Amino acid sequence: MTELTARDVQDAAANLEPVTARTPALSALSLDQAASWPVVCKAENLQRTGSFKFRGAYHHASSLPAQERARGLIGASSGNHAQALALTGRLLEVPATVVIPADAPAPKVEGVRALGGRVVTYHRGSEDRDALVADLATQGGLAIVPSANSRHIMAGAGTVALELLAEHPEIETLVIPVGGGGLAAGSATIAKHLYPGIKIIGVEPEEGADTLLSMRCGQRIALPEAPVTIADGLGHSSPSPLTWAVNSKLLDTVVTVTDQDITTAMAFAFRHLKVVVEPSGACALAAVLRGLIPHESGTIGVVISGGGVDLPTFQRLIDHPAHRKARAHV
Structure with a gap:
C-alpha cells in the first residue's frame, strides 16, 4: 500500500457527504472543569448505525469495482463494523454477511439483522474468525471489507477528525480510541496535515494494550491471550499491519484506561453531555477525565466513537457506588 x-x-x-450524518461536537462547562482544559467531543455515537464505523465501511465498499461488490460483501466484527457493513450493503443494494462473536452485545446483532445483514457467529478463543471469513468469501465469491486494515477504511474513518477540526481549529490535542487502529490512523493523517503541531493521543483499554506495547517494542506484537475488557470493540490482540504502519509514525503517545475509568466516563457523558456511550466509545473521554493526557495549552478534542449498548447493560455498568455518590452531588 502506498502511504x-x-x-x-x-x-x-466527498464520497461520504451524501450518506453520513455530520455528527455534533459536544461541550459542557462541567467537562471543562473536570479536565482543567476546554474540551469538545465528536459524538460519533450519533452517526448512522451508532458509530464511526459506517464511514469506513461505506467508503471501502463503494470504492470497489461494481462487478466485485455485486456478488456481496463480508466482514468480521464484534458489532459496530457489522452494523455498518449491513447498512452499506442495504444502501448499495448488495448482500452483506457479517461474522460476529457469539457473545456480541444483542443490540448490535439485532441491528445487523434489522438492516438485512446475514449473521454468522463464531466462538472467541476456539474458532479463527479470519479463517472463517476467508472460507465464506471464497465459497460465495464475496468481497471482504476489513474493519480497519484497509486504505479506504482508514480514509473514511479519518473524516471524523476532518469534520471536528473544521469546526474547532483551536484543538491542540486530539484524543482517539484505538482498536484495530483505522480511526486513529485516518484521523492522525488528516490532523497532522492540517496542523503539523497537533498532538494525537491514542487510548486503549488496559487489558488490550496491543498498540501501546507494540510502540514500546518498536514493532507489531501479539498479546499472549485474547483481551478481556468491557470495551469489546477495542479488544484486539495485535495492531492491523496497515494501521500500524501509520500509527507507529503519527501517534504521539498511547495511554490506557481501566474498565472502571470507562464506566465512570460513560456515567459522566450521560449526566453532563446527555448522551449514551458504549464502553469502547467512552475510552478517549475516560483518559481525559483521569488526567492521563499530556496537554499544555488550547482545547482538547475527544472522539466518542460509538453508542452501541443496550439499556440493561448500560444501567449495570454505570450503577456503581462511586457513580451513585457522584450523582448525589450534582
Whole structure:
C-alpha cells in the first residue's frame, strides 16, 4: 500500500457527504472543569448505525469495482463494523454477511439483522474468525471489507477528525480510541496535515494494550491471550499491519484506561453531555477525565466513537457506588 495521505481522507469526505450524518461536537462547562482544559467531543455515537464505523465501511465498499461488490460483501466484527457493513450493503443494494462473536452485545446483532445483514457467529478463543471469513468469501465469491486494515477504511474513518477540526481549529490535542487502529490512523493523517503541531493521543483499554506495547517494542506484537475488557470493540490482540504502519509514525503517545475509568466516563457523558456511550466509545473521554493526557495549552478534542449498548447493560455498568455518590452531588 502506498502511504495514506490527506487527499485520501478529503476524497473520502466527498464520497461520504451524501450518506453520513455530520455528527455534533459536544461541550459542557462541567467537562471543562473536570479536565482543567476546554474540551469538545465528536459524538460519533450519533452517526448512522451508532458509530464511526459506517464511514469506513461505506467508503471501502463503494470504492470497489461494481462487478466485485455485486456478488456481496463480508466482514468480521464484534458489532459496530457489522452494523455498518449491513447498512452499506442495504444502501448499495448488495448482500452483506457479517461474522460476529457469539457473545456480541444483542443490540448490535439485532441491528445487523434489522438492516438485512446475514449473521454468522463464531466462538472467541476456539474458532479463527479470519479463517472463517476467508472460507465464506471464497465459497460465495464475496468481497471482504476489513474493519480497519484497509486504505479506504482508514480514509473514511479519518473524516471524523476532518469534520471536528473544521469546526474547532483551536484543538491542540486530539484524543482517539484505538482498536484495530483505522480511526486513529485516518484521523492522525488528516490532523497532522492540517496542523503539523497537533498532538494525537491514542487510548486503549488496559487489558488490550496491543498498540501501546507494540510502540514500546518498536514493532507489531501479539498479546499472549485474547483481551478481556468491557470495551469489546477495542479488544484486539495485535495492531492491523496497515494501521500500524501509520500509527507507529503519527501517534504521539498511547495511554490506557481501566474498565472502571470507562464506566465512570460513560456515567459522566450521560449526566453532563446527555448522551449514551458504549464502553469502547467512552475510552478517549475516560483518559481525559483521569488526567492521563499530556496537554499544555488550547482545547482538547475527544472522539466518542460509538453508542452501541443496550439499556440493561448500560444501567449495570454505570450503577456503581462511586457513580451513585457522584450523582448525589450534582
